[in-house]
Amino acid sequence: MLDFDTGDTKENIFNAAKKEFLEKGYKDASLRHICSEAGVTTGALYFFFKNKEDILDKILEPLIDGYRKMVRNLFKGNDAEKKSWSGESQLIEYLYQNREAAIILIKCRHGTKYEEIFESIYNGMKYGFKSLFRTNGINDVDDSFLDILASMKMEGYLNMLKGDYTLEEIQDLAEKITAYWDSGFFGLVEKMKGKF
Amino acid sequence: MLDFDTGDTKENIFNAAKKEFLEKGYKDASLRHICSEAGVTTGALYFFFKNKEDILDKILEPLIDGYRKMVRNLFKGNDAEKKSWSGESQLIEYLYQNREAAIILIKCRHGTKYEEIFESIYNGMKYGFKSLFRTNGINDVDDSFLDILASMKMEGYLNMLKGDYTLEEIQDLAEKITAYWDSGFFGLVEKMKGKF
Amino acid sequence: MLDFDTGDTKENIFNAAKKEFLEKGYKDASLRHICSEAGVTTGALYFFFKNKEDILDKILEPLIDGYRKMVRNLFKGNDAEKKSWSGESQLIEYLYQNREAAIILIKCRHGTKYEEIFESIYNGMKYGFKSLFRTNGINDVDDSFLDILASMKMEGYLNMLKGDYTLEEIQDLAEKITAYWDSGFFGLVEKMKGKF
Amino acid sequence: MLDFDTGDTKENIFNAAKKEFLEKGYKDASLRHICSEAGVTTGALYFFFKNKEDILDKILEPLIDGYRKMVRNLFKGNDAEKKSWSGESQLIEYLYQNREAAIILIKCRHGTKYEEIFESIYNGMKYGFKSLFRTNGINDVDDSFLDILASMKMEGYLNMLKGDYTLEEIQDLAEKITAYWDSGFFGLVEKMKGKF
DNA sequence: AATGAATGAGGTTTCATTCAT
DNA sequence: TATGAATGAAACCTCATTCAT
Numbered sequence: 001m002l003d004f005d006t007g008d009t010k011e012n013i014f015n016a017a018k019k020e021f022l023e024k025g026y027k028d029a030s031l032r033h034i035c036s037e038a039g040v041t042t043g044a045l046y047f048f049f050k051n052k053e054d055i056l057d058k059i060l061e062p063l064i065d066g067y068r069k070m071v072r073n074l075f076k077g078n079d080a081e082k083k084s085w086s087g088e089s090q091l092i093e094y095l096y097q098n099r100e101a102a103i104i105l106i107k108c109r110h111g112t113k114y115e116e117i118f119e120s121i122y123n124g125m126k127y128g129f130k131s132l133f134r135t136n137g138i139n140d141v142d143d144s145f146l147d148i149l150a151s152m153k154m155e156g157y158l159n160m161l162k163g164d165y166t167l168e169e170i171q172d173l174a175e176k177i178t179a180y181w182d183s184g185f186f187g188l189v190e191k192m193k194g195k196f
Numbered sequence: 197m198l199d200f201d202t203g204d205t206k207e208n209i210f211n212a213a214k215k216e217f218l219e220k221g222y223k224d225a226s227l228r229h230i231c232s233e234a235g236v237t238t239g240a241l242y243f244f245f246k247n248k249e250d251i252l253d254k255i256l257e258p259l260i261d262g263y264r265k266m267v268r269n270l271f272k273g274n275d276a277e278k279k280s281w282s283g284e285s286q287l288i289e290y291l292y293q294n295r296e297a298a299i300i301l302i303k304c305r306h307g308t309k310y311e312e313i314f315e316s317i318y319n320g321m322k323y324g325f326k327s328l329f330r331t332n333g334i335n336d337v338d339d340s341f342l343d344i345l346a347s348m349k350m351e352g353y354l355n356m357l358k359g360d361y362t363l364e365e366i367q368d369l370a371e372k373i374t375a376y377w378d379s380g381f382f383g384l385v386e387k388m389k390g391k392f
Numbered sequence: 393m394l395d396f397d398t399g400d401t402k403e404n405i406f407n408a409a410k411k412e413f414l415e416k417g418y419k420d421a422s423l424r425h426i427c428s429e430a431g432v433t434t435g436a437l438y439f440f441f442k443n444k445e446d447i448l449d450k451i452l453e454p455l456i457d458g459y460r461k462m463v464r465n466l467f468k469g470n471d472a473e474k475k476s477w478s479g480e481s482q483l484i485e486y487l488y489q490n491r492e493a494a495i496i497l498i499k500c501r502h503g504t505k506y507e508e509i510f511e512s513i514y515n516g517m518k519y520g521f522k523s524l525f526r527t528n529g530i531n532d533v534d535d536s537f538l539d540i541l542a543s544m545k546m547e548g549y550l551n552m553l554k555g556d557y558t559l560e561e562i563q564d565l566a567e568k569i570t571a572y573w574d575s576g577f578f579g580l581v582e583k584m585k586g587k588f
Numbered sequence: 589m590l591d592f593d594t595g596d597t598k599e600n601i602f603n604a605a606k607k608e609f610l611e612k613g614y615k616d617a618s619l620r621h622i623c624s625e626a627g628v629t630t631g632a633l634y635f636f637f638k639n640k641e642d643i644l645d646k647i648l649e650p651l652i653d654g655y656r657k658m659v660r661n662l663f664k665g666n667d668a669e670k671k672s673w674s675g676e677s678q679l680i681e682y683l684y685q686n687r688e689a690a691i692i693l694i695k696c697r698h699g700t701k702y703e704e705i706f707e708s709i710y711n712g713m714k715y716g717f718k719s720l721f722r723t724n725g726i727n728d729v730d731d732s733f734l735d736i737l738a739s740m741k742m743e744g745y746l747n748m749l750k751g752d753y754t755l756e757e758i759q760d761l762a763e764k765i766t767a768y769w770d771s772g773f774f775g776l777v778e779k780m781k782g783k784f
Numbered sequence: 785a786a787t788g789a790a791t792g793a794g795g796t797t798t799c800a801t802t803c804a805t
Numbered sequence: 806t807a808t809g810a811a812t813g814a815a816a817c818c819t820c821a822t823t824c825a826t
Contacts, residue, residue, distance in 0.1 A: 009807080027224050031800060042801075044807050052800065111220070144359035145369060148352055149376075155351035156344055163340040176384060177344065183383020184376040191375040205789075227817065238818080240790050248817065401785075419616050423821060434822080436786050444821065503612075536751035537761065540744055541768075547743035548736055555732040568776060569736065575775020576768040583767040597810075619796065630797080632811050640796065791823080798816070805808085 010048045012038040017055045018100055026056060026108035056108060063101035064117060070094055071124075092157070092174045099161040106158055125150040136189045153181065206244045208234040213251045214296060222252060222304035252304060259297035260313060266290055288353070288370045295357040302354055321346040332385045349377065402440045404430040409447045410492060418448060418500035448500060455493035456509060462486055463516075484549070484566045491553040498550055517542040528581045545573065598636045600626040605643045606688060614644060614696035644696060651689035652705060658682055680745070680762045687749040694746055713738040724777045741769070 016037035020029040031052060035042050049055045074087045095102045109118045126146040133141045160173055212233035216225040227248060231238050245251045270283050291298045305314045322342045329337045352373055356366060408429035412421040423444060427434050441447045466479050487494045501510045518538040525533045548569055552562060604625035608617040619640060623630050637643045662675050683690045697706045714734045721729045744765055748758060 030798080032798085041808050043803085043809075046801070046803095047807065111224075144355075144361070145372065147359065148355040148369070148373065151355045152348045152352045156348045159340075159344040159347045163343070165340070173341065173344070176341070176387065179387040180345075180380040180384040182380075183386075184378075184380025187379020187383075188372060188376040190379075191372065226815080228815075236789095237791055239792070239820085242818070243789060422819080424819085433787055435788075435824085438822070438824095439785060503616075536747075536753070537764070539751065540747040540761070540765065543747045544740045544744045548740045551732075551736040551739045555735070557732075565733065565736070568733070568779065571779040572737075572772040572776040574772075575778075576770075576772025579771020579775075580764060580768040582771075583764065618794080620794075628810095629812055631799090631813070634797070635810060787826085789824090789826105791821105793820085795819070796817090799814085800812105802812075803810090805810105 009038070009040055009044055013040060013045050013048060014055070014058065018059060018104065021056065021059070021104050021108050022100070025110070026052075027111055029108075053112060056104075056112060056114070059101055060105055060114060063098045063105060064114075066094065066098065067121070088178070089171075089174070092160075092170065093167070095157060095161060096167055096170050103158065103161055106154075122150055122154060125153055132185065133189070136186075138189060138192055156181075205234065205236055205240060209236065209241055209244060210251070210254070214255060214300065217252065217255070217300050217304050218296075221306065222248075223307050225304075249308065252300075252308060252310070256297055256301055256304075256310060259294045259301060260310075262290065262294065263317070284374070285367075285370065288356070288366065289363070291353060291357055292361075292363055292366050298357055299354065302350075318346060318350060321349055328381065329385070332382075334385060334388055352377075401430070401432055401436055405432060405437050405440060406447070406450065410451060410496065413448065413451070413496050413500050414492070417502070418444075419503055421500075445504060448496075448504060448506070451493055452497055452506060455490045455497060458486065458490065459513070480570070481563075481566070484552075484562065485559070487549060487553060488559055488562050495550065495553055498546075514542055514546060517545055521545075524577065525581070528578075530581060530584055548573075597626065597628055597632055601628065601633055601636060602643070602646070606647060606692065609644065609647070609692050609696050610688075613698065614640075615699055617696075641700065644692075644700060644702070648689055648693055648696075648702060651686045651693060652702075654682065654686065655709070676766070677759075677762065680748070680758065681755070683745060683749055684753075684755055684758050690749055691746065694742075710738060710742060713741055717741075720773065721777070724774075726777060726780055744769075 013034065016034045017029070019037065020034045024030075029052075031042060031045060034055075035045050038045075045055075049058065070090060074090070105114055105118060109115045126143075126149075129146050129149050130141060133139070156177055160170060160177070163173075165173065209230060212230045213225070216230045216233070220226075225248075227238060227241060230251075231241050234241075241251075245254065266286060270286070301310055301314060305311045322339075322345075325342050325345050326337060329335070356369055356373070359369075361369065405426065408426045409421070411429065412426045416422075421444075423434060423437060426447075427437050430437075437447075441450065462482060466482070497506055497510060501507045518535075518541075521538050521541050522533060525531070552565055552569070555565075557565065601622060604622045605617070608622050608625070612618075617640075619630060619633060622643075623633050626633075633643075637646065658678060662678070693702055693706060697703045714731075714737075717734050717737050718729060721727070748761055748765070751761075753761065
């Protein structure tokens, strides 16, 4: 309202929508609040966007597209191990560069088509863990256990993004968390090998 | 709908409510849906419950009360280390016994009085990590980093509960996760000590 | 609730209803509150009363019947002047003896059949004023003006009843108010005679 | 419904609301009825008004503001007696100019913030009577008696407004009523002085 | 004589969405 | 491009009333 009117109404609506989605999630976000925050009426919103979900699409599509591109590029190489590690750090940087959208994806997916997209990313993580177990000679890991590990990792990422860090700090954090995960994982493998 | 109608309306409403809360969270749960799922009109709901929040209360109060009792008992002992470990396993068992409510607490806390209760449990976890760092000679841990660790742990617990496990399986899982956390933690400590 | 249960449920409901009607008026009175105040369930109420309006009827009918009887007796005599004055004081005493019902009548008439009954009592007052004017040689009094006088008188009565007076105090008050009305009336007549 | 549709929805809603408030009072007025009377859906109402109370505010605020301004101006002068009389006639004219709102204030005050505003006006009247008694050498007037006088006066004003008068007629009426009150008051004083 | 359970209409309010201009 | 007006469904909740027991 009091902001200098840049004339870029679409941008204003877009930003207000991101803020609202971040604060309240998708379903509880109010188009009215978004519009009043953006200093326009609902009509304006519906000129630029088809409906509520369309706004979410416009926010998340670049993230999803970029993610798919990144994964595709990653799978062009062939050294599995190396791919995995470089993928990890690439993913972190990518998410950092798009963290606003990433957090919105995680917060707003419920009840939208992004629920399944999120699921597929999440399954990618589970698959990563499964491979890692296999590489370490453990083949019979319970799926629910993979769920636990993947969800923890995802939560770790999410909270990394949520914090108000610079890229350097994020990378430092990621190193720490990775150290944690790595040590954790190998400790677990030792235990499991001893047991079975 | 598909449930066998036992004639126990209150129970039907209660169960339908738990299902709806789990699926949509507190705010987005619809009393109409709950009632139609339970096969009654909205008026019936208000015969058994004071209002929407009262339903959530009836679901969560036993969990909260039990939790407080457990914590109180825990603090009657005096060997800090032992207390910590027994507390951990006691907590897991307790949450398992009340897992439905526990999951609802985590999903439905936003915008209710349970937000702060959850927060206090969560802060307990953060404090646990902080103490652990201190015991290992690391005193200057960033609060955001503690957030990451605590949220991961919480997420781990939550997913343990979500899975369809028996108590034995849960305890086995908990052991594994603990192995993971322990190894992870000490790996991290090594890295941090090396760094500073 | 905490009252000693006299076993007289009907009486309990009746009293609770009177209290509720006095406090909230007819439409805003809640049968639920009445029942919970009386320590019974709605079913009990509907055993003794046909519906909400029936309760009001049971409260007001004795008042109305008595009023009609009183008026009928009054008109058996024939000295108009004397009748008027004795009627006035009889009315005051009668209303005092039934003041609870009288106040309920005035507060609860809106939207019930008692609206017209009240209207007829009220018109009786207007007629009294009209006669008084005529007796004093003034025949062309505006109807709206009679409305003003009658409504003031009614309001005076109502507030006499509302106060927590004994019969003696009421009679003293009535004397004062009557002195006020009498002097007022004759002052007005003087003015009107001077004017026309 | 029968009104000519001027296309001015806000006005239609406003008028329908005034009518409904007058007929049923604030609490029993139904926004649904108001809307259907105005020929719009409930949503339309909420485009023009914030909520139910906001409609009442929009009706009564001009009245209240004007009243406060009038009282403030009145107290700038300094001849108490004169002030009192000019105030009386000014008040009558003011209420006449805003009679719709004035009647709504009196009918709708219960259960709203206007209850205390009304109360303060009413207490002003009581205080006026008290002063008048004191000026006439009577100092120990019962508060309940002042209530009776003030409520009668208020009722008189109200019914003056309710009638379909022109300003001239109102002023004529006011003179008459004032004659009535004056004579009545001094008659009462005589009686009271004789008594004590 | 009274309970406990249930109904269904109606209350105020918010929402995403539409559309003439 | 964007406004202002309006819709209609759905939200939570309260009410008088009914009825089997």
